[in-house]
Amino acid sequence: MSSINEYIFELGKNAKKTTTCMARLDSDAKNEALLQMAAALEEKVEIILEVNKEDLKRAKEMGIKSSLIERLSLNEERVYSMADGLRELVKLADPIGNVVKMWRRPNGLEIGQVRVPLGVVAIIYESRPNVTVDAVGLSIKTGNAIILRGGSEALQTNKTLVKILREALTDSDVPVDAIQLVDIPEREAVMALMKMNQYLDLLIPRGGAGLIKTVINNSTVPVIETGVGNCHIFIDSSAEIESSRQIIINAKVQRPSVCNAVETLLIHQEIAPKILPFLGEDLKAAGVEIRGCQQVRKYIPWAKEAAEEDWSTEYLDLILAIKVVSDLEEALSHIAKYGTQHSESILTTDYNNARNFLHAVDAAAVYVNASTRFTDGYQFGLGAELGISTQKLHARGPMGLEALTTLKYIIYGNGQIRK
Numbered sequence: 374m375s376s377i378n379e380y381i382f383e384l385g386k387n388a389k390k391t392t393t394c395m396a397r398l399d400s401d402a403k404n405e406a407l408l409q410m411a412a413a414l415e416e417k418v419e420i421i422l423e424v425n426k427e428d429l430k431r432a433k434e435m436g437i438k439s440s441l442i443e444r445l446s447l448n449e450e451r452v453y454s455m456a457d458g459l460r461e462l463v464k465l466a467d468p469i470g471n472v473v474k475m476w477r478r479p480n481g482l483e484i485g486q487v488r489v490p491l492g493v494v495a496i497i498y499e500s501r502p503n504v505t506v507d508a509v510g511l512s513i514k515t516g517n518a519i520i521l522r523g524g525s526e527a528l529q530t531n532k533t534l535v536k537i538l539r540e541a542l543t544d545s546d547v548p549v550d551a552i553q554l555v556d557i558p559e560r561e562a563v564m565a566l567m568k569m570n571q572y573l574d575l576l577i578p579r580g581g582a583g584l585i586k587t588v589i590n591n592s593t594v595p596v597i598e599t600g601v602g603n604c605h606i607f608i609d610s611s612a613e614i615e616s617s618r619q620i621i622i623n624a625k626v627q628r629p630s631v632c633n634a635v636e637t638l639l640i641h642q643e644i645a646p647k648i649l650p651f652l653g654e655d656l657k658a659a660g661v662e663i664r665g666c667q668q669v670r671k672y673i674p675w676a677k678e679a680a681e682e683d684w685s686t687e688y689l690d691l692i693l694a695i696k697v698v699s700d701l702e703e704a705l706s707h708i709a710k711y712g713t714q715h716s717e718s719i720l721t722t723d724y725n726n727a728r729n730f731l732h733a734v735d736a737a738a739v740y741v742n743a744s745t746r747f748t749d750g751y752q753f754g755l756g757a758e759l760g761i762s763t764q765k766l767h768a769r770g771p772m773g774l775e776a777l778t779t780l781k782y783i784i785y786g787n788g789q790i791r792k
Contacts, residue, residue, distance in 0.1 A: 377557070381565035384553040385572030388493045388518040391548040395516045396490050398546060400467040403513055406545040407463050411456040413541035414506070414534075418452045424533045425502070432526045440630035440689045444500040445527050455506040462514045462756040468774050469516050472783075483785040488778040490516035492574035495566050496759060497588060499524040499580035505534045507750075507757040509552055514756075515777040518551040520573070522566060524580070525558035532556050567592035577772075579760040582687065597768055597776075599760035602632030602715035603687045604745045607704040607730070609721035610643040616742070617720045618652055624718075624744040626659045630689050632761060633716050633738075633748040637684060637694045639704045642668070645697045649673055661691045668697035684711045701726050705733050712736060714763045716745040737763055737770040 414421070425447040432442055468488045475485035494517050498504045505521055512519035523531040535554040542549045555562050567576065567588060575595055578588035582601045589596055606624060608617050624635035640649065645668065653673035656663055663669070663676035664683045670676050676695070683694040684707070698704045708717055718740035719730040727741045738748040738761075748771060750758025755773025762768045768776035 377559055377561045378565045380557070381555065381562055382569060382572070384520055384555065385493065385569045387550040388520055388553050389572045391518045391551045392490070392492050394548050395513075395518055395551055396469075398516055400469075402546040403467065403516070404463045406513055406542055406547040407459045407510055409545055410506075410509070410538050410541040411459040413537050414452055414456040414459075417533075417537050418449055421452055421530070421533055421537070422447060422449065425530045428527055428530045435526070437526055438690075441500045441526070443628075443630050445502070445530075447502055447530065451503065455503050458503075458507060458751065458757045459510045461751070462510050462774075465514070465756045465774060467514065468778050473780060480789050481787060482789055485783045485785075486780045487783050488775070489781045491777055491779055493518045493520065493572055494575045494577065494759075494777060495520040495522065495569075495573050495594070496577045496579060497522045497563055497566065497584065498578075498760075499584060500527055502527050502530045502534060504579060504759075505531050506538070508759055509535075509538055511757055511759055511774060511777055513547055513551065515774050517777055518553070520553045520555065520566070522555040522563060528556065528558055563587075564591065567594060570594055577760055581689075597760070597762050597766075597772070598764040599762050599772070600632050600715075601687055601713045601763065602634070602745075602761070603637065603685060603711060603713045604633060604635050604716045604718075605637045605639055605704075605708050605712060606635050606718045606720065606745065607639040607698075607701070607708075608641060608644060608648065609701065609719060609723060609726050610641040611723040611726070612641075612644060612648075612720040613722060614644070614648050614651070617648060618655055620718075620720060620742075620744050621652060622655055622659060624746055625656070625661055625693050626691070627744075627746055629691050631746075632687070632689075633745050634689070635693070635718075635745050636686065636688055637696065637707075637711065639696055639698050639707060640669075641701075641704075642697050642699055645669075646672065649695075656693060659691070661693050663693055663695055665695040666697060669695045687713070701729060705730070708734055708736075715761065716740070716748040718743060718745050737761060 471488045473486040539549050573594045578585045649672035664679040665676040714736045716738040717734045717736045750771040750773050758771040
C-alpha cells in the first residue's frame with residue numbers, strides 16, 4: 374500500500390509542477406497542442422484499435438456486461454470523432470483571462486473578477502476511452518493539469534492513448550507532465566487519489582452509482598458528483614402521439630448504455646390507451662424489455678410487472694420502466710421521489726404544463742418535447758465534457774470549459790491604504 378501511495382503522490386507532484394506554466398500559456402499555444410494531439414490520434418488509429426481489441430477480449434472473458442463492452446469498444450469512426458472533438462475545442466473561446474466584471478470603489482480601487490484554471494484535476498471513470506481524450510483536451514484548453522484513472526477493463530487502451538497524447542506535446546509549449554495516467558489497476562490507487570489534498574484541486578468521479586458513492590463518502594479532495602441518470606420522460610395528455618413514439622424510441626434505444634438514456638416513462642392516463650399499444654410494439658421491435666404497472670400491462674400484456682426497485686433503477690440497458698399516472702402533479706411527485714437530478718423531459722402541447730414542468734423539476738437539464746439524449750457537452754455546443762454534474766455547487770449539467778475554471782479577484786490601486 375505504501376508503494377502505491379508513493380506512486381500516486383509522485384503523479385500528483387509531477388502534475389502540480391506544471392500548473393504555473395499551464396496558467397501562463399496563451400490560447401495559441403494551447404490550441405496548437407490540441408491540433409497536434411488530434412493529428413497524432415488519427416496517425417496512430419490502427420495501433421489504438423489493435424490495443425482496444427485486446428481490452429475487449431479480456432473484458433468479455435471477465436464477463437463484463439454488454440452495455441459496458443459497448444462503451445469500451447472503439448472503431449475508426451470513434452477515434453476520428455475523438456480527434457474532431459479536440460479540433461472543436463480549438464474553435465471555442467478560451468475562458469482563461471476573461472474578466473467577468475469590474476467595478477470602482479469610492480476609494481479609487483478598481484476590483485475585478487477574472488477566470489483562472491483550477492490547477493490539478495483528477496477524474497476517475499469507467500470503460501469509455503473517449504473520456505481520456507475529452508478530459509485531456511478540456512484540461513489543456515483551460516490551463517489545467519489532469520490525472521486520469523480509467524477502469525481496469527480499458528487500461529491498455531488508455532495507456533496507449535495517453536502515450537500518444539503525451540508524445541504529441543513534446544513539440545509544443547504544453548508540459549508533457551500536464552497529462553498523468555494512473556496505469557495500475559489496484560483499488561488502493563483510487564483511495565490514494567481521494568486523499569491527495571496537497572496536489573489535487575478537484576476530483577471528478579464519472580461512472581456508476583457505486584463508484585460515485587465511494588468517492589463522495591471517502592474523498593477529502595473537493596468532489597463534483599456526476600453521472601447517475603435515472604432519467605424520466607412524461608407523456609402529457611396533450612402530447613402528439615407520433616412525435617412521442619419517435620422521441621421515446623430515440624431516448625431508450627439510440628444508445629441505452631449512457632447516463633442520459635431514458636429509464637422510466639410516465640404516461641398520462643388519458644393518453645395511455647391511445648399510445649401504449651403502438652409504443653409497446655415499437656419497443657418490442659427494438660428489443661426493449663418493458664416493466665410496467667398494472668395499467669400498463671392492460672395495454673401491453675407481454676410487459677413484466679414492475680417492482681418498486683424498477684422506479685429507482687438506472688438500467689443502462691434495453692429495459693424501460695413504464696407507469697401510468699393520473700396527471701402532471703403525480704408525474705412531478707414521481708420524478709421528485711425517484712429522479713437523480715440528471716435529465717427529465719415532458720412531451721406536451723400544453724404551454725402551461727410545459728412551463729410548470731420546467732419550473733417544478735429539479736434537475737440539471739429539463740426538456741420540453743425532446744429526447745433526453747441531448748444532455749451532452751458536444752450537443753450543447755461545449756465542445757466536450759468531463760461529465761454531467763448532478764449537484765448544484767460550482768458546476769451543473771455537462772461540464773465544459775467554464776466548469777474547469779474558478780474566479781480570482783484582481784485589484785488595481787494607486788497607493789491606497791486602509792484606514
